[in-house]
Amino acid sequence: MAEAVLKIKNLCVDFLDDHTIVPAVSDLSIDIFPGETVGLVGESGCGKSTTSLAIMRLLDTNNARISKGSIELHGQDLTKLSEKEMQRIRGKEISMIFQEPMTSLNPVYTIGRQLTEGIVLHQGVSQKEAETIAIDMLQKVDIPRPEIMMKSYPFELSGGMRQRVMIAIALSCNPKILIADEPTTALDVTVQAQILDLMNSLRDELQMAVILITHDLGVVAEICKYVYVMYAGQIVETAAIDDLLNDPLHPYTQGLLNSMPDRWQGGDRLYNIPGTVPLPGTEIKGCKFADRCEYCTEKCRQAPPPLVRLDEHRSVRCFRSAGTQ
Amino acid sequence: MNIVPFAASAAPGLSKGMETMSEVPILEIRHLKKYFPIYSSGLIFSKQTGAVKAVDDVSFTVTKGETVGIVGESGCGKSTLGKTIMRLTDRTEGQVLFHEKDIATFNREEMQELRKSIQMVFQDPYASLNPRMTIGKTLEEPLLVNHVGSAQERENMVREMLREVGLDPSHYNSYPHEFSGGQRQRIAIARALINKPEVIIADEAVSALDVSVQAQIINLMKDMQKKYHLTYLFISHDLSVIRYISDRIVVMYLGRIMEIADKEDLFTRTIHPYTESLLEAAPQLTRRRQGKLIMNMDIPSASNPPSGCVFHTRCAGARQECETLVPELLDIGCQHCVACHRAKELVR
Numbered sequence: 001m002a003e004a005v006l007k008i009k010n011l012c013v014d015f016l017d018d019h020t021i022v023p024a025v026s027d028l029s030i031d032i033f034p035g036e037t038v039g040l041v042g043e044s045g046c047g048k049s050t051t052s053l054a055i056m057r058l059l060d061t062n063n064a065r066i067s068k069g070s071i072e073l074h075g076q077d078l079t080k081l082s083e084k085e086m087q088r089i090r091g092k093e094i095s096m097i098f099q100e101p102m103t104s105l106n107p108v109y110t111i112g113r114q115l116t117e118g119i120v121l122h123q124g125v126s127q128k129e130a131e132t133i134a135i136d137m138l139q140k141v142d143i144p145r146p147e148i149m150m151k152s153y154p155f156e157l158s159g160g161m162r163q164r165v166m167i168a169i170a171l172s173c174n175p176k177i178l179i180a181d182e183p184t185t186a187l188d189v190t191v192q193a194q195i196l197d198l199m200n201s202l203r204d205e206l207q208m209a210v211i212l213i214t215h216d217l218g219v220v221a222e223i224c225k226y227v228y229v230m231y232a233g234q235i236v237e238t239a240a241i242d243d244l245l246n247d248p249l250h251p252y253t254q255g256l257l258n259s260m261p262d263r264w265q266g267g268d269r270l271y272n273i274p275g276t277v278p279l280p281g282t283e284i285k286g287c288k289f290a291d292r293c294e295y296c297t298e299k300c301r302q303a304p305p306p307l308v309r310l311d312e313h314r315s316v317r318c319f320r321s322a323g324t325q
Numbered sequence: 326m327n328i329v330p331f332a333a334s335a336a337p338g339l340s341k342g343m344e345t346m347s348e349v350p351i352l353e354i355r356h357l358k359k360y361f362p363i364y365s366s367g368l369i370f371s372k373q374t375g376a377v378k379a380v381d382d383v384s385f386t387v388t389k390g391e392t393v394g395i396v397g398e399s400g401c402g403k404s405t406l407g408k409t410i411m412r413l414t415d416r417t418e419g420q421v422l423f424h425e426k427d428i429a430t431f432n433r434e435e436m437q438e439l440r441k442s443i444q445m446v447f448q449d450p451y452a453s454l455n456p457r458m459t460i461g462k463t464l465e466e467p468l469l470v471n472h473v474g475s476a477q478e479r480e481n482m483v484r485e486m487l488r489e490v491g492l493d494p495s496h497y498n499s500y501p502h503e504f505s506g507g508q509r510q511r512i513a514i515a516r517a518l519i520n521k522p523e524v525i526i527a528d529e530a531v532s533a534l535d536v537s538v539q540a541q542i543i544n545l546m547k548d549m550q551k552k553y554h555l556t557y558l559f560i561s562h563d564l565s566v567i568r569y570i571s572d573r574i575v576v577m578y579l580g581r582i583m584e585i586a587d588k589e590d591l592f593t594r595t596i597h598p599y600t601e602s603l604l605e606a607a608p609q610l611t612r613r614r615q616g617k618l619i620m621n622m623d624i625p626s627a628s629n630p631p632s633g634c635v636f637h638t639r640c641a642g643a644r645q646e647c648e649t650l651v652p653e654l655l656d657i658g659c660q661h662c663v664a665c666h667r668a669k670e671l672v673r
Contacts (some may be wrong), residue, residue, distance in 0.1 A: 043535035044506075158624075159399075188398040188562060188624075193606035196614055215535060218565075218608030246609055259540035261569035262610055269547065270569065272540040276505065 005176050005209050006055070006094075010067035013047070013054050015280070022065070022281040024050045025233045027307075032177065036154075037203060037210040038222035039241075042230035045254075045277060051230075052179045055098055057086050065167045092122040095170035099182035101162035104193060105154040111138075115169050137168040140205075142197060159183040159248030160191035167198065174206060181213045184237075196223050217260065226313060229253050232278055232288040235307060236317045243314060249321040251293045282302045287318070295320050329669070350386040351423075351523060351556050352410065357419035359402075359409045363628060365552070377628045379405040381580035382419070382593045389523075392550070392557040394571030394588075396564060396603070398624055400582040403560045407526045411443050412436070423524075441471055444517035450509030454501040460487070460512055461497040467520050482519065490515045490545060507538035511545065518549060526558045531566060543570060564607045568592060576600045579627055579635040582654055586661040596663045596671045599636045613671035634666065642667055 013025040025047040034036055040048045053059050055071055057078060066186070071078040073093060090096075098104045106114055115137065116130040125133070131150065138146035141164040154162060162185060170178060180199065184192040200223055203210050220227055220241065227244050229237040229252065233305055237250040248254045256272035257263055264270055275292040278284060286301040287293070293300070299319055308313045308322035316322050379402040387393050393402045408414045410421050410427050420427050421481035423439060431439060447453040454463060464483040473479065484494035490511040501509060510530065517525055527546070531539045543566065549555060561567050574591050576584045576599065584597040588650060595601050624639075625631055631638045637647040646666050654664045657672050665671065 043537060189564070189603060189608070190398060190543045190606040190624075192608070193614075196608075197550060200614060216608065217536070218610055221610045222608050222612060222614040241613075242470040256536060257610075259537045260610070261540075261543070261565040264569055269544045276507070 002033055002035075005039065005073065006032040006071075007032075008032075008051075008055070009070045009072070011051070011054060011071065012067045013050050014065055014067045016063050016065070017281075020281065023233055023281065025054065028069070028230075028235055029307075030154065030228060030235075032209045032211060034131055034176065034209050035203065035207045036226070037200075037212055037224045039224035039227040040211060040213045040230060040265055041215065041217060041227055043215055043277065045232075045255050045280065046230040047233040048230050049181055052096065052211065053112040055179060056090060056094060057081070057083075088122075091118045091170075091175070092173045093175055094177045094179065095173075095175040096179040096181065097163070097166045097170050097183050099185050101159060101166050101186070102154065104166060105162060107154055109153075110150065111152050111157075111165055112324065115150070115165070115172060117147060118169060119172050133172065134168075137172050138165075140171075140202065141165075141168045143168070156189075159187055160194060162186060163191075163195055164198065167195075167202070171202060171206065171208075175208060177209045178203075178215070179211045182215070183212070184219060185214070185216070192219070203267065215230050217257065218262065229256070233280075234317060235315075237288070238313065238315045240313050249310075249314075249316040250289075250318050251295055251321075252289050254293075289318075349389060351389045351419075351424065352387040352558075353425070354386070354410065355384050355420040355422065357406070357409060357421060358417045359405050359414065360417045366403070378402075378580045378630060379627060380409060383577075383580075383582055384419075385575055385582065385585055387524075389556055389557060389559065390550075390554050391572045392570055393561055394567035394574045395558065395560045396562065396567045396574060397577035398562065398603075400579075400624060400627055401577040402627070403577050404528055407445070407528050407558060407560050408575070411445060411526060412439070413445075437471070441467075441520045442446055442522050443520040443524040443526065444511050444520070446510075446517050446525060446527045446530045447610075448532050450506055450513050450533070451501075453513055454509055456501050459498050459500055463501075463512065464516050464519055469518060469645060471520060473520075486515045486519050490518075490549075491541075495501040505538075506534055507541060510534060510538075510542050514545065514549065515541075518553065521553065522555070524556045524558065526560070528560045529562070530559075532563060546570070564604065576603070579625065579630050581635055582662075582664060583636065583638070583667060584661075584663050586655070587659065588657060590661050596657065596661070596668060597636075597665050598640045598642055598667075599672075602639075634664070 008028060008030045011025060011028040012023065015024050028051060032235045040051065054066055066079050078089065112131065112134060115134040116127060117254045119125065119130040119133050120127060134150065136144045138149055143149050143161065143164055162321060184195050187195060199210060214220060224241050227241055228235050229250065231252050245252065248257055249254050259272035259273060261270060273292050278288060286303055287305050290296045290300045305317050305319045307315050307317045308324065357380055359380040360378050362373045363375040363377060364371040365374045383406060395406065397403050409416050416429065428439060461483055464486060465479050468474065468479045468482065484497060487494045487496060492511055493506060494562060531542050534542060550557060559567065559570055571588050573587055575582055576597065578599050583599045584591065595604060633649045634647045634652050637643040644666065652664045652666045654662045655668055656662050657668055
């Protein structure tokens with residue numbers, strides 16, 4: 001098996017709020033291999049975006065910090081790099097695309113200018129050469145008439161086109177890893193399907209690793225090989241996508257799948273998980289899902305369950321499902 | 326307007342609903358058009374140079390107690406349709422009949438009654454609640470506008486309504502920022518229900534919510550429908566939600582209706598090529614994405630829609646006549662209507 005491009009080990013991220021420390025991500029470990037798409041799924045506030053910002057070292061240093069763990073890119077620990085060194089990584093080794101393509105493009109610069117900026121910076125080529133590379137890139141993301149597109153401004157493009165431009169910018173320096181944070185959430189289903197297809201084919205062509213962060217299990221099912229399910233800052237289950245859908249082990253994953261209208265089996269009501277996500281910063285001694293779990297026992301409230309590895313690709317953070325009750 | 330006690334105002338609507346549950350249409354939309362003019366500046370005066378045809382010749386009926394889902398991509402006119410039905414924006418042509426009366430002819434008082442009977446729930450619960458009003462005040466306002474009851478009665482009604490939508494009545498004096506997205510949407514639903522309306526137009530009401538919260542809100546809306554015999558117009562881009570909640574589904578594209586059918590009929594006997602590609606594009610749990618989609622073009626602009634069938638530019642089976650002739654919405658049996666020249670061949 002190939003070497004992992006990115007190894008995240010025991011990552012912990014804390015937010016600081018008026019001298020109180022609120023853990024946002026705790027003890028998160030992920031290995032990512034080239035040519036694979038892994039999904040990071042969870043509901044709002046579960047720490048999935050925080051994780052991606054931590055990888056890119058884009059967390060606001062005034063109120064957030066990586067308190068533990070390492071993020072290794074080819075054996076180099078990103079958490080120990082200076083800001084200057086990190087700038088050489090961003091865009092070149094690891095790129096990121098965001099949910100809202102309108103707000104992540106600068107409205108007052110042409111597409112061409114925004115696209116060539118990174119190419120000139122990272123590849124040390126002239127503006128002329130950068131433009132040729134940029135036009136190539138626009139062709140790769142299936143944008144018609146790329147020469148004209150280079151002179152357009154973001155407002156002239158539709159949402160789907162903007163997201164294509166974002167992908168072109170992100171991939172212009174052949175990064176090893178692409179982090180896509182809800183890349184299709186703001187798009188229509190038909191456009192979403194096009195963007196997902198595009199991401200799939202570019203991943204195969206460029207042999208990069210893709211980390212897809214989303215709340216939509218439908219999207220994950222369509223393009224991811226492995227899935228990490230997050231709840232309240234922790235990974236609660238990891239599995240290959242088929243295993244996860246056919247046989248979810250963690251009660252939260254089960255609840256999440258059952259509450260999807262797609263999985264509705266008839267009957268009067270949709271299934272829903274009772275209760276709400278615990279507020280960030282609440283002190284929980286045992287399992288974070290205990291209050292909402294129908295299988296909760298005394299043991300679940302006493303000690304936090306560890307993430308137990310069941311086989312090569314499968315782990316679960318639950319006493320009951322791991323058989324250690 | 327005369328002062329009507331709360332319970333009494335609710336009663337006629339209810340009893341009527343039970344008797345005539347099935348047949349009489351509560352809303353009838355006839356050839357409704359809504360064009361937004363485009364102006365360009367002339368020498369002295371600006372002049373109209375075109376129009377965005379947001380809603381173009383839309384007709385359908387809604388019977389009491391049913392849920393009609395309206396689905397389509399962004400820009401297909403589904404939200405404008407909702408707003409035009411409520412007369413939040415005036416129609417360009419056509420009619421909206423509420424209980425067989427054209428709402429465009431309503432005077433001030435009748436309009437106030439109408440606003441009581443048709444209510445709206447919006448997508449973003451963060452934007453649709455006033456951050457400086459307590460929940461109690463927010464929910465009391467619709468009652469106040471309609472001069473319902475005394476202060477004490479109104480407070481009781483609000484507390485009762487809070488309980489009904491699954492919130493603690495002690496939240497009466499809380500502000501919106503103290504609630505989560507799901508709870509805010511519950512408040513928005515409570516606000517829509519407090520005047521005991523007959524029709525609720527839900528414009529992407531669950532789209533901004535997480536799956537598990539979305540399930541809770543959908544269940545709440547279903548419970549409320551049963552309890553108050555509500556009629557829903559459920560606008561959404563999410564096919565799985567629409568499929569779950571609707572009895573009948575209207576598929577819109579560029580301001581026009583492409584297909585109307587009963588829920589199961591639409592999904593098992595999809596006829597219009599647009600509906601088909603929409604279903605094809607929606608993410609599915611049971612599928613792994615491979616290969617390219619057939620429909621690989623952006624949606625054309627509504628200010629300059631294609632001639633003939635508006636879908637012909639993206640349709641794989643488009644023929645000569647599709648480019649020139651606008652297809653009529655034809656009933657192909659079982660109240661399944663399709664606007665496509667090839668409908669008859671596609672049925673078989």
